[in-house]
Amino acid sequence: MERAAGLKRVALSPREASDLEMTAVGALSPLTGFLCQRDYRSVIKEMRLDCGLVWALPVTLAVSEEQAAAIREGEEVALVDQSERLLGILEVAEKYRYDKETEVRACYGTTDPAHHGVAKVLEQGGVYLGGEVWLLDRPEPQFPAHHLDPAETRRAFADRGWKKVVGFQTRNPVHRAHEYIQKCALEICDGLLLHPLVGETKSDDIPADVRMQAYRVILEHYYPTDRTMLAVFPAAMRYAGPREAVWHAICRKNYGCTHFIVGRDHAGVGSYYGTYDAQRIFDRFGPGELGITPLCFEHTFFCRACGNMASSKTCPHGKENHVALSGTKVREMLYSGVVPPPEFSRPEVAQVLIDGLKVHAKA
Amino acid sequence: MERAAGLKRVALSPREASDLEMTAVGALSPLTGFLCQRDYRSVIKEMRLDCGLVWALPVTLAVSEEQAAAIREGEEVALVDQSERLLGILEVAEKYRYDKETEVRACYGTTDPAHHGVAKVLEQGGVYLGGEVWLLDRPEPQFPAHHLDPAETRRAFADRGWKKVVGFQTRNPVHRAHEYIQKCALEICDGLLLHPLVGETKSDDIPADVRMQAYRVILEHYYPTDRTMLAVFPAAMRYAGPREAVWHAICRKNYGCTHFIVGRDHAGVGSYYGTYDAQRIFDRFGPGELGITPLCFEHTFFCRACGNMASSKTCPHGKENHVALSGTKVREMLYSGVVPPPEFSRPEVAQVLIDGLKVHAKA
Numbered sequence: 001m002e003r004a005a006g007l008k009r010v011a012l013s014p015r016e017a018s019d020l021e022m023t024a025v026g027a028l029s030p031l032t033g034f035l036c037q038r039d040y041r042s043v044i045k046e047m048r049l050d051c052g053l054v055w056a057l058p059v060t061l062a063v064s065e066e067q068a069a070a071i072r073e074g075e076e077v078a079l080v081d082q083s084e085r086l087l088g089i090l091e092v093a094e095k096y097r098y099d100k101e102t103e104v105r106a107c108y109g110t111t112d113p114a115h116h117g118v119a120k121v122l123e124q125g126g127v128y129l130g131g132e133v134w135l136l137d138r139p140e141p142q143f144p145a146h147h148l149d150p151a152e153t154r155r156a157f158a159d160r161g162w163k164k165v166v167g168f169q170t171r172n173p174v175h176r177a178h179e180y181i182q183k184c185a186l187e188i189c190d191g192l193l194l195h196p197l198v199g200e201t202k203s204d205d206i207p208a209d210v211r212m213q214a215y216r217v218i219l220e221h222y223y224p225t226d227r228t229m230l231a232v233f234p235a236a237m238r239y240a241g242p243r244e245a246v247w248h249a250i251c252r253k254n255y256g257c258t259h260f261i262v263g264r265d266h267a268g269v270g271s272y273y274g275t276y277d278a279q280r281i282f283d284r285f286g287p288g289e290l291g292i293t294p295l296c297f298e299h300t301f302f303c304r305a306c307g308n309m310a311s312s313k314t315c316p317h318g319k320e321n322h323v324a325l326s327g328t329k330v331r332e333m334l335y336s337g338v339v340p341p342p343e344f345s346r347p348e349v350a351q352v353l354i355d356g357l358k359v360h361a362k363a
Numbered sequence: 364m365e366r367a368a369g370l371k372r373v374a375l376s377p378r379e380a381s382d383l384e385m386t387a388v389g390a391l392s393p394l395t396g397f398l399c400q401r402d403y404r405s406v407i408k409e410m411r412l413d414c415g416l417v418w419a420l421p422v423t424l425a426v427s428e429e430q431a432a433a434i435r436e437g438e439e440v441a442l443v444d445q446s447e448r449l450l451g452i453l454e455v456a457e458k459y460r461y462d463k464e465t466e467v468r469a470c471y472g473t474t475d476p477a478h479h480g481v482a483k484v485l486e487q488g489g490v491y492l493g494g495e496v497w498l499l500d501r502p503e504p505q506f507p508a509h510h511l512d513p514a515e516t517r518r519a520f521a522d523r524g525w526k527k528v529v530g531f532q533t534r535n536p537v538h539r540a541h542e543y544i545q546k547c548a549l550e551i552c553d554g555l556l557l558h559p560l561v562g563e564t565k566s567d568d569i570p571a572d573v574r575m576q577a578y579r580v581i582l583e584h585y586y587p588t589d590r591t592m593l594a595v596f597p598a599a600m601r602y603a604g605p606r607e608a609v610w611h612a613i614c615r616k617n618y619g620c621t622h623f624i625v626g627r628d629h630a631g632v633g634s635y636y637g638t639y640d641a642q643r644i645f646d647r648f649g650p651g652e653l654g655i656t657p658l659c660f661e662h663t664f665f666c667r668a669c670g671n672m673a674s675s676k677t678c679p680h681g682k683e684n685h686v687a688l689s690g691t692k693v694r695e696m697l698y699s700g701v702v703p704p705p706e707f708s709r710p711e712v713a714q715v716l717i718d719g720l721k722v723h724a725k726a
Contacts, residue, residue: 184547306585
């Protein structure tokens with residue numbers, strides 16, 4: 001830290017800061033820093049690191065041309081957050097220009113600046129700094145009780161004797177559709193890691209603190225405590241759809257999961273991706289190549305004729321029997337204090353969301 | 364068939380006759396006949412054929428000492444059923460004595476003659492004939508519309524574009540607990556093969572014709588036709604618990620399944636096996652060794668507090684919320700014309716069973 005005080009400073013975006021922390025704790029293993037050019041190009045083009053291991057998204061640090069000009073390859077720089085707080089050190093192995101259009105087209109499947117993830121790339125500096133990182137000071141965790149590093153979740157799984165653990169990524173509250181697919185997966189596993197993403201998301205996603213309260217409530221009322229674990233995933237959302245699904249899966253392998261749930265339009269936004277693109281992308285990898293098994297689910301709903309949750313795979317009845325609400329509709333109901341039907345949301349969860357969103361609206 | 368007319372005749376038990384048919388159609392691949400001594404010993408001791416491939420149960424043809432004395436190794440014998448109808452030919456490669464106690468202890472985990480499968484071994488002849496078989500005349504199928512050979516189910520899966528197919532073995536009607544685990548599995552697969560065993564079972568199991576009608580009814584009312592297939596598994600039940608679970612899985616791989624459901628006490632009878640022995644046995648094999656993925660499920664039930672089907676893995680509520688009926692209790696209800704609660708059985712299924720059992724009782 002003393003040495004860092006004398007170094008040039010590079011301010012990280014929230015996404016870069018969470019990538020730094022995640023790299024340091026092993027959540028992005030085998031990465032040990034921001035990508036250098038060979039790996040970067042290979043990831044963009046082949047979805048693999050230069051060594052051949054699958055890696056789906058660039059983990060990069062962008063600076064402006066001016067900043068880059070002042071930094072020599074081989075030099076150490078201090079990494080600070082947006083409020084100038086020291087986070088870590090980067091040993092700059094390489095600085096290199098990159099083509100934004102090539103990157104966003106490959107990773108996001110679009111160059112549309114209205115896409116949240118694309119916009120972030122377009123607005124960042126034009127030069128990447130690659131090299132090993134050291135984390136010196138961790139950002140204060142927002143949810144300390146649930147801020148478990150990969151080594152900690154892996155140990156916890158081992159302590160509980162869980163051999164098959166399914167990870168569930170989410171940036172939304174858990175409604176009955178999510179509960180259903182989690183429980184389908186849990187039936188064939190030993191434990192469930194409910195692993196909500198709490199890094200940066202779009203401003204219209206439900207705030208993480210409200211979601212965390214809703215997760216605690218649904219676990220308390222509807223899940224056995226000895227089969228579930230709630231921990232946060234400190235990544236920022238990129239909304240890169242299929243590629244982010246693969247990236248999410250690899251990260252969860254690092255946290256000790258053996259299985260990973262991929263829903264419809266996983267990590268999607270708007271209508272940039274086909275509903276099942278994020279599932280089909282897993283077909284590109286040989287069995288065992290990822291080290292984690294994707295479990296792919298269709299759209300699910302409560303069917304009044306079945307008398308249970310189902311999907312088009314498991315229910316033969318017409319739509320008139322299905323309780324289905326769009327995400328937008330549910331958000332509207334919750335923001336205006338209306339409890340969705342119990343076939344859609346557990347009432348305890350709905351109440352937490354209504355109360356939590358009220359507090360946020362006032363703030 | 365002409366040649367067969369001049370051969371010595373060996374009468375097959377129902378189990379042996381179904382093994383012959385299944386061998387001939389590839390359901391027992393890689394077997395091509397009744398086991399010779401090296402394979403037999405290896406299967407008993409190691410659960411593997413002599414070549415190392417996993418094989419869990421002996422597929423053997425027993426004759427008496429007297430019969431054996433009249434048969435030379437190298438000779439062909441005609442295989443006939445209990446009513447002397449010609450079924451096929453065995454080229455006798457070996458005849459060998461075997462130790463019944465060793466076999467039943469290894470395969471059934473007990474030497475108790477009250478065990479149905481053990482009794483069958485104890486009452487059969489003391490010499491095995493091993494060698495390749497040819498099927499000349501197939502037994503008339505009891506359910507021709509659903510009598511699909513492995514080549515036929517595999518082709519049907521390919522035609523439907525099913526890549527992941529889960530097989531469900533059963534010798535019981537499908538109640539909601541079974542429906543639930545089938546559908547959990549189907550959610551992560553492309554299709555379900557409902558594959559009831561229709562070979563010889565204990566006399567107190569529900570007759571296959573009644574079960575088949577019940578399967579058709581539940582599929583019609585509660586499963587999408589494009590995701591399910593009903594075909595019969597012509598094997599005889601051995602009630603060998605864990606070993607039979609492995610054997611059932613390997614057979615289903617031959618039928619083209621990629622996944623296989625293993626419930627609690629799979630292929631069990633009485634209290635000879637631990638509830639989860641038939642699941643744990645799969646841990647003995649390396650991934651990929653079986654060529655089919657077991658999906659293991661716990662005891663499931665309807666929970667009134669959850670408002671859905673669940674297991675102890677997915678429901679935290681006390682037993683007072685659970686709708687649970689023993690197999691014996693349900694059988695009693697059905698035989699006396701009482702419809703079990705809808706949380707236990709689909710009403711359409713219960714009615715078919717009640718009507719069917721009435722007909723059998725009269726017959």
